[in-house]
Amino acid sequence: MSGDPTTRDTSQSTALSHLTRSPAGILLTLLTLICAAIWFFPIYWAIITSLRSDQATVQEFGMLPTEPTLSGYIFAIVNSELPIWYLNSTIVSVSVTVLVVFMSACTGFAISQLRFPGRMVLWWTILTSFMVPITALIVNHFIIIAGVKLLNTHIGMILPMLLSPVTVIVYKQFFDGLPKEFREAAVMDGATELQVFLRVFLPMNWGVTTALAIITFIGAWNSFLWPFLVAQDEKMMTVTVGVSAVQDAYGVAYGRVLAGAVLASLPVALAYLFFQRRVTQAITLSAGIKG
């Protein structure tokens, strides 16, 4: 009976309705709602503040703006380099996403499916690279990037962000889990290793690739410290770095600052909105590894 999905679903929904009706269940639901409200309140406050005029931000403390205005947004767009920062963020995030996903898939495939000298050394190197947090390497990265004169360039911003052992490990795990017959069938059909990878393994894991691409994109878009160090010219800044610069420049103009912040986080919020399931999948995939 336990194998019958209908029965299981029914029993689960019964258990759930029982939980929501019991005093403990009601308490739990209330606690969850309070936590959600606490979590959401700053976001809500940022949005409504961004819709207030400069004067209103220091005079109004209501839950809704009395005279909503887009002046903060218009100011942020017109009087800052926000469009250029958007472009920089897009260039960096898309490049990092494409390169990280492709290189990780290649490396994961090679370690999982090919037999070559040094394979295990490479694998252990990737695994042990986990033990060193990226922030601990940031000074070294800066010195190297400055040494090769790549400061204030997109390439300089992108290169150190390509280090992503988690993505390699997730791919390797997936390729390890595929029955060897797929590869053997493709080899019998006349496929080279590259064709096995590009035409069989990669398309078979399209869901994983999408999930990893989204989470990599979000991570790259949100990254702050490294772009902050590399982008010394205002025109080279990414959105996250630029918005913090706006904050400094505007002083207490909260409406404008938060309008910039809302605009900066918009792509990420949209990515979450449209790809919720894939993002959750990617977090689940890498959760066991990140620990």
Place this chain on the structure above:
Amino acid sequence: MASVELSQLTKRFGGLEVISGLNLSVEDGSFCALLGPSGCGKSTLLRMVAGLETVTSGTVRIGDRDVTSTEPKSRGVAMVFQSYALYPHLTVAENIAFSLSLAGVSKAKKTEHVARVAAMLRLEPLLERKPAQLSGGQRQRVAIGRALVRDPSVFLFDEPLSNLDALLRVQMRLELAKLHNDLKTTMIYVTHDQVEAMTLADKIVVLDKGVISQAGSPWELYNRPANRFVAGFIGSPGMNFLKGQARHTGDGVSVTLQGGITLTLPPRAVAAFTGERSVEIGIRPEHVTLASGSDAQISGKASVVEYLGNTSFAYVDTAQGSIIVQADGATRINAGDTVGLALTTAEAHIFDDTGQAWPHL
């Protein structure tokens, strides 16, 4: 089409030798089944023919070419896997045409080849479906189609029916037999199911621990097993084995079983010997009949009776050991009944103490 010749083929995984100096010749256009228990090396052998496993020593020849070190795609072989290995992201048509698309065949040619194969395997209505939308039998047909489209010289099947239910297995067995009749292409078929091997193959190769125990026609393996392993492995239920002492008599071999019962068997092609030798008599359940009175050579008590409708198998405990009897379905035997048994000694086999059969004359 091509013959397959394996000479002194050996495969070692580290210190473990799984195939030992094996010689085998598979005739052009024949259907050869590699049969044996799990771990006997039959799949490894097939994979060495396919090129998916390297050869430790020895040679593999397909037709007149030595392909021992040739890549799988250049051997002219196609393989059907136990798990079908259909690419889940491709449609049936794309799965079938995969090898052609890798070879850069034009779209028109691909469509033509796919249509030909689909017609042969009745896959036309399924061409646009993905593997997940197919039943087990349909998937197996697609896997065969994928092999067929390459026009190989040799087909290799690695337990292709193992994942199907009993009814579908029978159906697919017939389809494979028909396919072989139509194509006349050399086929090598790995199975642990003796019924598949017996019904499909012209030649069965029984493997035991990496060596060929016996190779021959299904009739030979069933009726003239070369050794005790083959005798016990082929046939269901298995052959009965009774220990005894053999002596040469003028017109045959006399074997005295435990309990003092003496049987006289037809002469065998074995060097004359004096005195007695320890042997085992092998006799199939259908060559043991229920008997009464003076016709009964052995008596015992039925411990289990399996009723199959047209026939039944009784497991009889006797002083000579447990004996399986195949009885007519109409005969009523109940567990606990005491029954008399008569052995058709002309059909009995004799195995010496090393397990080798004394050949029939």
